[in-house]
Amino acid sequence: MSDLAPALGQIAVLVAALAVAVPLLGRHLAHVYTSPRHLAVERTAYRLLRVDPDADQHWKTYTMSVLGFSLVSLLLLYLLGRVQEHLPLSLGYAALPADGAWNTAVSFVTNTNWQWYAGESTVGHLFQMSGLTVQNFVSAAVGMAVAAAFARGLARQLAGGRVGNFWSDLVRGVLRVLLPISVVSAVVLVAGGAIQNLMGTRTVETLAGGTQQVTGGPVASQEVIKQLGTNGGGFYNVNAAHPFENPTPLTDVLLIFLMLVIPFAMAWAFGLIVRDRRQGIAVLSVMALLLGVAVTLLTWAEMAGVGRAPEAAGGAMEGKEVRFGEAASALFAAATTGTSTGAVNSMHDSLTAPGGGVAMFGMMLGEIAPGGVGSGLYGMLMLAIVTVFLCGLMVGRTPEYLGRKIGQREIVLVALYVLATPVLVLVGIAIAITAQDGLAGLQESGPHGLSEALYAVTSAANNNGSAFGGLTSGTPFWNTLLGLLMLLGRFVPMVLVLALAGRFASQRHSPPSAGTLPTHQPLFVALLSGVALVVVGLTYVPVLALGPIAESLS
Amino acid sequence: MKDIYTLFRHSMAGLRVLVAMTLLLGLAYPLAITGIAQVAFPWRADGSLITAAGTHTTDAHDAVGSAIVGQVGDSDALFRNRPSAAGNGYDMLGTAGSNLGPNSSDLVASIERRRAEIAAREGVDPADVPPDAVTASASGIDPDISPAYAAIQVPRVARATGLAEADVRRLVEEHTSERTWGVLGEPRVNVLELNIAVRELAGS
Numbered sequence: 001m002s003d004l005a006p007a008l009g010q011i012a013v014l015v016a017a018l019a020v021a022v023p024l025l026g027r028h029l030a031h032v033y034t035s036p037r038h039l040a041v042e043r044t045a046y047r048l049l050r051v052d053p054d055a056d057q058h059w060k061t062y063t064m065s066v067l068g069f070s071l072v073s074l075l076l077l078y079l080l081g082r083v084q085e086h087l088p089l090s091l092g093y094a095a096l097p098a099d100g101a102w103n104t105a106v107s108f109v110t111n112t113n114w115q116w117y118a119g120e121s122t123v124g125h126l127f128q129m130s131g132l133t134v135q136n137f138v139s140a141a142v143g144m145a146v147a148a149a150f151a152r153g154l155a156r157q158l159a160g161g162r163v164g165n166f167w168s169d170l171v172r173g174v175l176r177v178l179l180p181i182s183v184v185s186a187v188v189l190v191a192g193g194a195i196q197n198l199m200g201t202r203t204v205e206t207l208a209g210g211t212q213q214v215t216g217g218p219v220a221s222q223e224v225i226k227q228l229g230t231n232g233g234g235f236y237n238v239n240a241a242h243p244f245e246n247p248t249p250l251t252d253v254l255l256i257f258l259m260l261v262i263p264f265a266m267a268w269a270f271g272l273i274v275r276d277r278r279q280g281i282a283v284l285s286v287m288a289l290l291l292g293v294a295v296t297l298l299t300w301a302e303m304a305g306v307g308r309a310p311e312a313a314g315g316a317m318e319g320k321e322v323r324f325g326e327a328a329s330a331l332f333a334a335a336t337t338g339t340s341t342g343a344v345n346s347m348h349d350s351l352t353a354p355g356g357g358v359a360m361f362g363m364m365l366g367e368i369a370p371g372g373v374g375s376g377l378y379g380m381l382m383l384a385i386v387t388v389f390l391c392g393l394m395v396g397r398t399p400e401y402l403g404r405k406i407g408q409r410e411i412v413l414v415a416l417y418v419l420a421t422p423v424l425v426l427v428g429i430a431i432a433i434t435a436q437d438g439l440a441g442l443q444e445s446g447p448h449g450l451s452e453a454l455y456a457v458t459s460a461a462n463n464n465g466s467a468f469g470g471l472t473s474g475t476p477f478w479n480t481l482l483g484l485l486m487l488l489g490r491f492v493p494m495v496l497v498l499a500l501a502g503r504f505a506s507q508r509h510s511p512p513s514a515g516t517l518p519t520h521q522p523l524f525v526a527l528l529s530g531v532a533l534v535v536v537g538l539t540y541v542p543v544l545a546l547g548p549i550a551e552s553l554s
Numbered sequence: 555m556k557d558i559y560t561l562f563r564h565s566m567a568g569l570r571v572l573v574a575m576t577l578l579l580g581l582a583y584p585l586a587i588t589g590i591a592q593v594a595f596p597w598r599a600d601g602s603l604i605t606a607a608g609t610h611t612t613d614a615h616d617a618v619g620s621a622i623v624g625q626v627g628d629s630d631a632l633f634r635n636r637p638s639a640a641g642n643g644y645d646m647l648g649t650a651g652s653n654l655g656p657n658s659s660d661l662v663a664s665i666e667r668r669r670a671e672i673a674a675r676e677g678v679d680p681a682d683v684p685p686d687a688v689t690a691s692a693s694g695i696d697p698d699i700s701p702a703y704a705a706i707q708v709p710r711v712a713r714a715t716g717l718a719e720a721d722v723r724r725l726v727e728e729h730t731s732e733r734t735w736g737v738l739g740e741p742r743v744n745v746l747e748l749n750i751a752v753r754e755l756a757g758s
Binding site for chain 2: 002005006009010012013045048049050051061064065067068069070071072073076118120121129130131133134137138167170171174179182183186187190191192193194195196197198199201202203204205206207208210212213214215216218220221222236237238241242243244247248249250252253306307308309310312313314315316317318319320321322323324325327328329344345346347349350351352353356443444448451468469470551554
């Protein structure tokens with residue numbers, strides 16, 4: 001149903017909006033994460049909460065703050081889920097089961113927002129607001145904080161492993177970035193038709209004489225932060241395909257804009273923090289290049305309607321909304337899996353086989369195109385270090401990045417980072433398809449059945465949260481497995497990133513020599529893109545061949 | 555041991571921050587947005603409900619549905635929505651897509667069955683039944699159909715309501731939305747608003 005010209009036009013609208021917003025927001029972010037000055041309201045809050053916002057924390061202390069904060073977040077959210085029936089505005093819904101509460105607590109604290117449950121029939125308004133919405137904000141702010149700490153680590157020298165203050169990063173990320181943008185966007189979203197009320201379900205008598213239950217809830221306020229923080233957990237089961245979450249093509253492009261703007265702006269901010277804007281632009285270029293390829297391939301696959309069902313129907317409209325059609329659905333799918341968002345405006349299980357494969361590949365890249373609000377930047381910088389290391393090996397010199405030497409200790413940390421998620425994905429899929437309880441959740445057999453399981457473990461370990469919805473994941477087996485993958489997939493890489501930040505912050509700056517590979521030129525952009533694709537390709541090709549590739553070719 | 559104590563100390567600081575964040579982000583923020591929305595856009599904020607006369611309302615007792623949500627309309631006098639995988643059809647407590655894969659035999663069979671049924675119902679060539687008519691939407695409550703699907707329903711609705719086909723076709727055109735700014739989204743027809751207009755013209 002989509003035509004090519006408007007499909008390109010909507011991409012142009014998005015690119016134009018981002019081109020204006022990213023440098024502005026990037027400059028703001030750089031200021032937020034480096035300025036020594038606190039706002040008056042922040043100072044009051046720190047005093048009341050008895051936290052020291054000025055202590056320049058050693059990376060180990062910073063890590064402890066991250067883990068401590070996330071631990072209590074996990075416990076509180078688990079508790080809220082377990083006592084849901086006693087909360088106000090619970091709409092009469094029962095407490096979540098232990099495995100479900102565990103899965104949801106991990107899911108939202110790790111910025112994954114994998115959902116085993118259907119929002120409209122499982123959770124009440126207070127749990128959505130005070131449990132889930134809060135974690136939508138703070139898990140995003142935690143990711144941004146870690147990325148900022150890493151950037152500062154690269155910008156300092158001889159700082160004794162000190163990388164900044166977690167509490168001030170966290171509070172500033174929420175108060176100065178996420179909250180103001182959310183307030184404005186939420187009001188715009190309601191103006192566009194999204195709902196925002198505290199009502200339960202109301203019954204209307206339909207035109208044909210039947211009845212329909214109209215659901216209520218504080219939707220818009222959660223919708224915007226779930227996009228802006230690259231979280232992705234929908235108020236309703238069908239996420240941003242629901243007209244109450246995403247009523248028009250205009251709100252749709254706003255939601256896509258929101259999930260892309262911070263990851264790109266963080267790259268811009270990175271350049272400013274390391275006092276070399278070109279470095280940020282180089283990183284941003286790689287992100288944009290990879291995302292561009294994904295958008296192109298996904299749009300082609302959906303508009304061409306590859307597969308038996310799309311051919312039978314005359315178009316790939318199964319699992320898509322008429323107001324979005326193939327093109328806007330493909331754009332959303334590429335953006336949500338290129339970031340770590342995982343929101344959907346179409347059902348990914350019904351994407352064409354190559355389209356679903358591209359979505360999966362976007363997540364397997366480690367979500368660096370442009371990635372999560374914080375994890376995108378630090379994930380990309382890790383690959384940048386791999387790139388200078390590989391190039392250093394070729395010419396036989398000690399590799400360096402931004403004047404930091406990449407020695408043995410550093411490259412070990414980077415290698416562990418690069419391997420952590422693939423190990424989780426591949427061990428996860430091995431467990432899932434060898435256990436009876438794992439196979440029991442699959443809706444389809446053959447390559448598409450494998451794709452359903454592979455998509456789930458990839459989504460969990462990479463903290464994405466989107467799903468091939470045919471998988472019945474609300475069982476103790478899947479809830480437990482995916483919970484573990486999400487937890488390890490978030491915090492193992494994060495600790496490695498902070499450790500590396502600490503090492504860089506201890507080093508002396510070494511000035512570039514004739515043998516230093518410049519990391520701001522098109523050559524480096526091409527090399528880094530290539531490394532990203534090769535690393536992922538080598539890791540995942542075998543399992544992709546058994547799933548989406550086999551399905552595309554059959 | 556020392557590490558565990560350190561983690562505990564940081565967790566206690568974390569708990570204080572988390573409680574403050576919960577008050578701010580989990581109560582003050584959503585309630586403030588609710589307040590603004592209820593004052594500035596009350597009709598939208600409450601679900602865009604419309605009455606049988608097509609007027610806006612926030613009272614469910616007066617409403618026949620939401621202007622942005624599709625509903626079951628299995629009568630010859632009404633334009634039909636798309637196939638729905640939400641509960642028994644257009645169930646807002648069970649929003650869902652089919653999640654059937656692109657090469658699923660079940661899905662291909664459903665598509666072929668729907669194509670034959672719709673062609674028979676509307677008296678058109680099966681090849682003229684557009685893709686959205688034979689596929690289930692993402693939400694299961696899609697409010698829209700394509701202009702092509704509306705077009706093939708015009709003769710049946712005109713017959714059942716006693717209206718002239720030209721009049722019904724004019725109503726379809728009036729309720730067709732084009733792409734926003736010429737590029738965003740797809741052309742579409744809002745089924746509930748169209749059906750309300752048809753009923754009003756037919757005087758029923």
